Amino acid sequence: MKLIHSSCRVLHFVTRSKRFLAASLFTFTTQHVSLRLAWILQNLTEVQKAIEEENCCFGTIDTWLLHKLTKGSEFATDFSNASTTGLFDPYEMCWSKLITSLLSIPLSLLPPVKDTSHNFGSVDEEIFGVPIPVVALVADQQSAMFGECCFQTGDVKLTMGTGTFLDINTGNNPQQSVGGFYPLIGWKIGQEVVCLAEGNAGDTGTAIQWAQQ
Incomplete structure (x- = not known):
């Protein structure tokens, strides 16, 4: 990682690309799957x-739920x-070939990435008696950001629970901070992409x- 950080710092100095700045600050954490x-x-x-045997797939909880609710379709x-x-x-809006290569994770395991608002199929009729359309998937803190109507650049929300999560709406540009904030995609609906910068402390509840006591 030191070699990658150093190389990306040089590339950022030469190109001033925020993508290389982000890469120069990137670190793996235990929170990352x-x-x-x-x-x-x-x-x-x-x-x-x-x-x-080409019989293995990977996804986060949303992918697993979608796969189960649609009976694998x-x-x-x-x-x-x-x-x-x-x-x-x-920055590229796709799975990172660099990181997956570093971790020896085949790209074939990863699910296709769709808009947050998208027709993801329907819940199998056998589960609830009727086929219910699945028209959105969204992550934890991003859904809280959307639910609290933080739609404008600069809007901030703070969630305190098991962990503390501070999220800032950065508009349509991913932002990396030397202070520890990392870039996330808040949501993508049609042509609109909203990015967030997030900082967190995972042990708030324990503290x-x-x-x-």
């Missing part, structure tokens, strides 16, 4: 065998969920419980 997926691929022989995610994995390039 990317590291857990890499561990699974390296250590579970049954998963390795499934990949060889749909396999997809949206831009907001994809951007939280640590495997997605918010409060400790302070109460």
Whole structure:
């Protein structure tokens, strides 16, 4: 990672591209599913065998729910969920070939990325008695941002629960911060792309419980 950070700092100095600035600051965290997926691929022989047999797919909870609710007919995610994995390039709006190569994660495992508002098929009729259309997928903090009507550039929301999440609407430009904020896709609806900068502390709930004791 040090070599990548150094190379990207040089490229950012030469090109002034924010994409290289983001890459120079990028670090893997335990919150990213990317590291857990890499561990699974390296250590579970049954998963390795499934990949060889082309019978293995990966997705976040939205992808799993969609796949289950449609009885396996749909396999997809949206831009907001994809951007939280640590495997997605918010500047190119696609899965990162660099990061997946570093972690030896085959791109074939990853779901197609669709708009947040999209026709994702219908819930199988056997589940609820009627086929219910699935017309949106959206990630956790992004859905809170949308629900609290933070639609304008500069709007901020703070969620405090098990963790603390501070999100800033950065308009249609991903923003990386030396202070630890990382770029996410808030949502994509048609031609509109809304980006967020997020900072978080994952142990807020634990810290409060400790302070109460």
